[in-house]
Amino acid sequence: MGIEIKLKDGSPLQLKNNVSAYDAAMAISENLARNVCLAKVNGVDVDLRTKLNDGDTLELLKFEQKAGKKAFWHTSSHIMAQAIKRLYPDAMLAIGPAIDNGFYYDIDIEQNFTNDDLEKIEKEMQNIVKENLQLEFYTLSRDDALQWAKDINEDYKVELIEDLPIDETISFYKQGNFVDLCAGPHLMNTGMVKAFKLLQVSGAYWRGDEKNKMLQRIYGISFPDKKQLKEYLVQMEEARKRDHNKLGRELGYFTTIDFIGQGLPLFMPKGAKTLQILERFVEDEEQKRGYQITKTPLIAKSDLFKISGHWDHYRDGMFIMGDPEEKDGETAYALRPMTCPFQYQIYKAETRSYRDLPIRLNETSTLFRNESSGEMHGLIRLRQFTISEAHIMVTPEQLKEEFLGAFDLANFMLEALGLDQDVSYRFSIWDPDNKDKYIGDPQEWQNAQDAMQAILDSTGIEYETGIGEAAFYGPKLDIQIRNVFGKEDTLITIQIDFQLAERFDMVYIDSNGEKKHPHIIHRTSIGCYERTLALLIEKYAGALPLWVAPEQIIILPIAEKHVQGAKDAASRLTAAGFRVKVDSRNEKVGRKIRDAQLEKIPYMLVMGDQEIENKNYSVRQRKAGDLGTMIESDLIERLQHEVDTFAKD
RNA sequence: GCCUGAGUGGCUCAGAGGUAGAGCAAUUCACUCGUAAUGAAUCGGUCGCGGGUUCGAUUCCCGCCUCAGGCUCCA
Incomplete structure (x- = not known):
């Protein structure tokens, strides 16, 4: 008696009963089995050790496939953890996942890892790879798993297990005498990880919460052969040459002066020229699309930001002049971190009829945000920056069309800049477990998010959902661009706001003569100009297209x-x-x-x-x-x- | 804000407990030149800033600032 499964190409494969996906790979060819990283059974990514049933369809994924890479890197992180435990038995392990480009493991240990330590760890990893340890999969009950973690003093594992549901069966992978709590999937053995490099060590808060202890995170990358690793390292070297922060300075676009301050670059004539070209281009295009330009103050009394909610929800990010506590009736002023409350006053300065809507107000908006000192990075994160900001006041019926209009404008800009191939979309919603971060009630949030999701789905774009990434007043569509290092940053954002019109008592008179609050779309068409310049420099390795080149x-x-x-x-x-x-x-x-x-x-x-x-x-x-x-x-x-x-x- | 690493003339980098070097750039002179570097000379740094140790510190120690990569945060 045996089973028959179907392979990716549709051909059948006869197998014995009770065999795994890996056995199937062996049955096809030993060479395939040597390289296979992951199985896809009936369309679902699963561990190679998964037993097959009659009628299953099976696809075998190698390192070349994205999911295969993930398994490869996940096992790599276990190898690193095992090496660390061999060298530093006191180290406690937290989590060690695969990421988009490699893997990391978070470790709690007294001593600080240095580059010398990384070398030592790499040597030990080499040994583990040579030993070609088989990875065994097994499960334990929650209680047994807890006992295991306590017995070996892995405090973080205890915490992880405690957070799992009471009746959960918990899976483990064992290689040699190293065992890790892990959902997998993993490679079959450690011998496959032929080439790897530990790239750097940095700090990371346990569970990403700054109130928790800071652990040491070691990042690494690995490949099935040495050639690929070499290629990757060369590629990184090439990327470094395109880094806007290096090229932009070399080409005389901008500079920084330490006594001026962090996140405050000085644009030299070439950089300033390209910024000017971009600003004019955006302003002209927006005018064609029915926007009216405004110019509003860069500072305001705290009163304005109290109404908008910034004072309560964004004050840490603001530069405040005067005593923020405003003792003895003094008034503090603040540099603006956003333009919305200013433009709202322009809307409010006249009585608006439903016939006037939509009203599209744009502004080339210089903003100031008091980012924490560790945040600044080249032209990507600054304390003063300029965005092509606009607010569109609409009736509920106009929301979709205007949102799509903003989306169209964003796409137009991305195509003009040649960045349209490097985008990804993120639907940024609130985090219902962290309500303090936001204004408004849950129902309003739900309404705004539902409205946005419906619009997004109607466009057919693929997007991921970012929980807790919303603005404090509403959900966002974040249009993100990948930089030379593969890192994504938001360039353009389109947001739906059902809250602030009410706070500011912005109204229009509808056809029944009733006062209504408009819905507001906050949007950028190019986002931050400085960030755009940075991305352009990297995209074109400094050779900017003729139309934006400062010198033609x-x-x-x-x-x-x-x-x-x-x-x-x-x-x-x-x-x-x-x-x-x-x-x-x-x-x-x-x-x-x-x-x-x-x-x-x-x-x-x-x-x-x-x-x-x-x-x-x-x-x-x-x-x-x-x-x-x-x-x-x-x-x-x-x-x-x-x-x-x-x-x- | 936290973790790791770094800071030497405009740029790239070397150096070492005894008060600093190279290449490129810049300036000047000569050459008057045809599709990726003509030659020579000259200028230029209180070695990120402030303390401390020392007879002496740019080098060792401490604090701060700035830069890079992460974490948290975010355009």
Whole structure:
């Protein structure tokens, strides 16, 4: 008697009774069994040790598949934990999952791990891999599991088990004499993890709560062979070269001065120019789409922020001038962390009819947020930054259309910037277990979230749900962009707010003559300009598309006698609307080209006797190289076309 | 705010308990040059800041600031 299962390609496979997915892999080929990381049985990812039943469909996943990687890295983290326990028996283990790029384990230990320790741990991991320990799976009752954790003084494991349901059966994996509480799935043995590297050690609060003890987290990466590890490390090295924080400084976009303060970059002419281009572009596009621009104060009395809820829910993030306690009737002022309450006053300054809605108010909004000192990072997290903010006041009937309008604008921006392939969407909802963080009652939250979810589902986009990621006044759609290191940051956000209109007593008169509170959409179309600049620098490795490049054309006179001709040409091209400079240094043309290439200037025009005599340009493009000669009108047409189409090279 | 690591001329980096070097950049001069580095000379740092130890500190110790990567938080 045996069973028959169906493989991914539809072909049947005969097997004995009571065999596992791994046995099936062995039956197919030993080579496959050597490389398989995970099984997918009837469409569900499961451990390879899972027993198969007659009629099951089976897919075997290797490291190349995402889920296979996860299992691989999860086992890698166990290998690291085992090595740590061998070297430092007093270490207590917390959690050690696989992540998007590798794995980590959180460890509680007296001593601080140094790079030397990491090397030691790597050596011991090498041994564990060589020993090729089999991973055994077994389960225990909750009580037995608790006893196990207590016996070996694994306090964090005790806590983890205690949080599991009373009648839960708890699974374990054992390799050699190392046992870890774990839901799996895992590889079959430790021998598969042929190449790994421990990347860094950092602190991490137990359970992510800053009130808890800080543990030491070791991050690592691993691969089935050494070549892949090498490639990965080279790739990381390449990414570091594109890092906006390095490139942006090298290319003279921005700098920081330590006595000015953290998170307060200074934009030099090139950086400021690109920011200006982006701001104008956004403002123009918003005007086309029916927005009205406002300009509101950067500071306000605390009174405003008390009404908006910022004083109670966002004060830690605000720069406050004067005594926040406001003793003796003094009034504190604060730098604005958001523009919403200011724009609401513009809405309120007139009586609004339902016929006036939707009202779309945009503002190029400079904001100030007092981020904790460890938060700042390049141009990604700042204490002063500027966003393309807008608030759209709508009737309930207009909510969907206006939300989709904002979404369309966001997509338009992402396409223009060439970032549309790097996005992911997050539906950020509140955390019902942490109500203090939010204003409004649960029903209103539910309504706002339901409304947003319905709209999101109607667009067909794929999104993940971020619990506890909402703003304090409402749910958000966060449009996130991956940077060179694969890390995601929110660039654009569209939020639905059913709360603040009431707080601020914003009304419109509906068709029955009744006063109603509008719904409000908070949205950005490019989000934070500084962050956008950072992402552009990384995306294009500093070679910004022509339309956003701070310097578009550099003219390279061959000898001193050509400088005047170059300057004349620069004036003409500047008049035609381009950003042009002349390299009038006493250098050879090869040198000038090299420097212009390193500056990533899109177009170089070499100018010598021939060009001056023939009234044309010898055109060189930073990527394509020498394009030959062109007359001025052709050159202008070519460049204008690139600008108009947001060409990416 | 917490953890780990780092801070030497504009940039990249070397160095060591006895008061600092290289390359690039910059400046000047010569060359007047055709698609990724012409040559020479010169300038430039109280070694992140403040304390302490020491005869002497940039080097050792302490505190702070800034930067990087994490955690928490977030555009």
